[in-house]
Amino acid sequence: MAVAPERTRLTWDYSPAPESADHVRLRDAYGVFVGGEFADPRSGKSAPTVNPATEAKIAKVAIAGEEDVAHAVKVAREAQRKWAALPALERGKYLFRIARLMQERARELAIVETMDGGKPIRESRDIDIPLAAAHFFHYAGWADKIGYGIAGREHRPHGVVAQIVPWNFPLLMAAWKLAPALACGNAAILKPADTTPLTALLLAEICQEAELPPGVVSILPGNGATGAALVRAEGIDKVAFTGSTAVGKDIQAALAGRDVGLTLELGGKSANIIFEDASIDQAVEGIVQGIFFNQGHVCCAGSRLLVQESVAEQVEAKLWERMQKLRLGDPLDKNTDVGAVNSGEQLTRIETLVAAGEDEGATRRTVACDIPERGHWFAPTLFTDVSPVHRIAVEEIFGPVVSMLTFRTQAEAIEKANNSKYGLAAGIWTDKGGKAFEVAAQLQAGVVWQNTYNHFDPTAAFGGYKESGFGREGGAAGLRPYVRVS
Ligand code: NDP
Numbered sequence: 001m002a003v004a005p006e007r008t009r010l011t012w013d014y015s016p017a018p019e020s021a022d023h024v025r026l027r028d029a030y031g032v033f034v035g036g037e038f039a040d041p042r043s044g045k046s047a048p049t050v051n052p053a054t055e056a057k058i059a060k061v062a063i064a065g066e067e068d069v070a071h072a073v074k075v076a077r078e079a080q081r082k083w084a085a086l087p088a089l090e091r092g093k094y095l096f097r098i099a100r101l102m103q104e105r106a107r108e109l110a111i112v113e114t115m116d117g118g119k120p121i122r123e124s125r126d127i128d129i130p131l132a133a134a135h136f137f138h139y140a141g142w143a144d145k146i147g148y149g150i151a152g153r154e155h156r157p158h159g160v161v162a163q164i165v166p167w168n169f170p171l172l173m174a175a176w177k178l179a180p181a182l183a184c185g186n187a188a189i190l191k192p193a194d195t196t197p198l199t200a201l202l203l204a205e206i207c208q209e210a211e212l213p214p215g216v217v218s219i220l221p222g223n224g225a226t227g228a229a230l231v232r233a234e235g236i237d238k239v240a241f242t243g244s245t246a247v248g249k250d251i252q253a254a255l256a257g258r259d260v261g262l263t264l265e266l267g268g269k270s271a272n273i274i275f276e277d278a279s280i281d282q283a284v285e286g287i288v289q290g291i292f293f294n295q296g297h298v299c300c301a302g303s304r305l306l307v308q309e310s311v312a313e314q315v316e317a318k319l320w321e322r323m324q325k326l327r328l329g330d331p332l333d334k335n336t337d338v339g340a341v342n343s344g345e346q347l348t349r350i351e352t353l354v355a356a357g358e359d360e361g362a363t364r365r366t367v368a369c370d371i372p373e374r375g376h377w378f379a380p381t382l383f384t385d386v387s388p389v390h391r392i393a394v395e396e397i398f399g400p401v402v403s404m405l406t407f408r409t410q411a412e413a414i415e416k417a418n419n420s421k422y423g424l425a426a427g428i429w430t431d432k433g434g435k436a437f438e439v440a441a442q443l444q445a446g447v448v449w450q451n452t453y454n455h456f457d458p459t460a461a462f463g464g465y466k467e468s469g470f471g472r473e474g475g476a477a478g479l480r481p482y483v484r485v486s
Pocket of ligand 1: 164167168192193195222224225226231242243244247265268298349396397398
């Protein structure tokens with residue numbers, strides 16, 4: 001009898017493909033950027049910013065205090081008058097120049113974004129930085145057409161706008177806020193998050209290179225107290241905030257009774273709805289993109305997965321199989337899908353909610369993968385047997401954790417999707433165009449994606465309903481919050 005030849009089992013794996021950070025030239029210390037110059041903070045305070053994947057200190061960064069805020073407002077007020085008096089076309093040229101310089105420094109910006117925030121280099125290289133530049137290009141074009149963008153009404157800039165951004169898309173959020181504000185003739189004071197200030201500070205250098213008139217953009221790195229001082233500062237005319245619902249409520253309360261414009265882009269618990277007639281393989285990719293993009297640190301993450309009962313078993317099996325192929329590790333490696341959690345504090349929040357999910361009786365499955373020794377990490381996690389009242393189905397986890405629920409009918413899907421205090425985004429997966437439009441029209445969500453998820457474009461408005469906030473960013477709708485109309 002012939003003996004079958006012994007086969008050697010081949011294991012194909014990815015070779016490491018780390019992006020080199022050698023050419024990145026960061027300063028050892030960054031101050032505040034006011035009046036077109038970097039300066040030591042008047043507060044005298046600073047703190048290191050840390051790489052969440054290695055826990056290595058990257059640079060020392062100023063913590064702006066109340067005096068820095070007051071000074072920045074004064075400088076911005078003077079600069080704004082001249083800025084608003086420029087021909088709109090000229091303002092557009094500066095925005096265009098900033099966009100071009102961002103493109104020129106795109107590689108450096110992507111690496112720094114990844115080092116400071118922990119997100120995979122593929123994402124910062126292919127999404128964050130190109131989209132940030134695209135927002136400046138987009139609003140460069142709007143600068144001399146604002147009257148058309150707001151239905152031909154008389155308009156004027158607010159004046160000095162205070163802008164506070166979170167750590168999940170640091171440069172992109174800065175671009176979402178700065179580009180329309182400047183196009184409309186405002187001067188802006190931006191406060192980046194304390195864990196991710198670096199790309200905003202590189203953007204300050206870009207403003208210098210672009211010879212943007214001093215004072216039109218100020219960058220005040222700092223912490224929550226800096227943000228609170230900025231919101232309460234005398235002389236600001238408008239606040240634009242992206243972050244948690246709790247801080248959004250605090251800001252709204254602080255501004256009560258003041259004639260200060262406000263837009264809030266807050267949290268979410270967005271539903272990603274998979275109907276039985278969807279292309280299941282495509283939908284599974286969409287689920288993965290919806291929740292594991294940027295480690296789930298996404299306000300519109302598809303964290304509530306609603307699957308039609310008839311295909312639930314199939315979706316669950318395919319999703320779990322796909323999740324096990326996700327690669328967690330060095331964010332600077334081009335093969336990495338899931339990078340580091342942004343901070344130890346955020347990791348604790350994720351762990352607390354995941355523990356609550358287990359305590360309340362949901363079934364947890366976490367991908368078994370090698371976790372680096374240093375840094376903050378959380379492996380992709382799937383919860384099934386989830387009830388709509390479980391905390392993991394109600395609260396924003398802001399991590400790589402998806403909670404799967406099921407539904408039987410279209411009406412039940414809509415009811416469950418809307419059963420949330422949030423209303424930021426939703427996804428619908430179906431091969432019936434009519435059904436997608438019918439369902440979308442009944443969802444209380446600012447953005448509804450059909451057969452895709454987490455797709456952003458500078459021409460499209462983004463914003464929420466209910467406790468996800470109010471006001472829109474992006475496109476023509478993004479101009480309205482930055483002007484007063486009469
Ligand atoms: P925060 O809302 O605290 O932070 C967002 C921004 O606001 C940061 O720049 C922060 O500064 C600043 N800030 C903090 N406190 C105040 C204040 N009292 N007044 C004015 N500005 C302030 O979010 P966290 O970073 O604490 O994250 C907590 C949770 O919020 C997350 O787990 C997630 O659920 C949600 N979140 C939602 C985001 C979204 O895009 N919708 C973005 C980020 C978080 P600093 O970072 O320096 O403290």
